Amino acid sequence: MSDFTLRSFRWADVPAITAIYNHYVEHTAITFDTEMPGEPAMAEKFGHLLELGHPLIVAEIAGKLVGYAYASFYRPRAAYRFTCEDSIYLHPDAKGRGIGKALLTELLAQSKAFGFKQMIAVITAETTNSIVIHEKFGFRHVGRYEAVGYKFDRWHDIVHLQLAL
Template identity: 40%
Template sequence: MTTIRAAHPADAAAIAGIYNHYVTHSTITFEEIEVTSAEIARRIDHVITAGLPWLVLEDRDEILGYAYATKWKERSAYRRSVESSIYLKPCAIGNGHARRLYARLLELLTQCGIHLVIGGVAQPNEASMALHQKMGFEPVGSFREVGFKFGSWLDVSYWQLRLGV
């Protein structure tokens, strides 16, 4: 049975393992060098210290995925807008886990007083666009050729969801 819980810095190695798969094998993240467990632990602490959620999806003590939100920008007027991120182990894709994890993240963001959630989707990524659409996000624009990875220029589309707070 899968459960969703708050992440802890002790989860960093498992999270790094999930994330680094995408760093080295895909263009859905624009990082190009694998991230250490220590860096992931620092990022978890940074998100939690900012009063935002970082969640993990577990099945029998194995972390299958994670989702979190970060400040959209540092200026004070942006304080109620965040950018969301979600990653699953490849073996966990297609089982509804992403929807459950994202739904819980959105619920907690609402409780935190967040008004707007922004999702950036590196293109092409039909699965992520479909997930954002299912979660109620609407497309609001894109940046063309904003990233360069694996010898190709990459676009990023942006989606937003108003939480009504």
């Protein structure tokens, strides 16, 4: 489907981004955050991404933000400066429309243009749809950490996937 468009982040996107992210904090183990961040915290996070010049993309339908993606340093130490980690979040009603695929396609292009050489996906192991889309883009499994996140009264594994850019 092509009823959506991709564009660069704008400050006015912070409330919608916060709402989308907080849905996942409250209802899933896709993120291991256990407390929902407010708009000031999200604005600070996205402001930092902007300062660094890192890729930050949003998807919208009819002017409504329905998803976002960004890539930023995998770890803070200087030796990791060419390796990024991706994050993609969709409004629950926006799933299954090709938006995640489009966001990842653009994120890969922008990350490569930025100068990142490797992209790491850190995914909760039971999130098969996210794992599958990354595999379709050529990411390969490079590790699994067992029982490293405790949320909703149970332990969760994570998998690491990697793609050379």
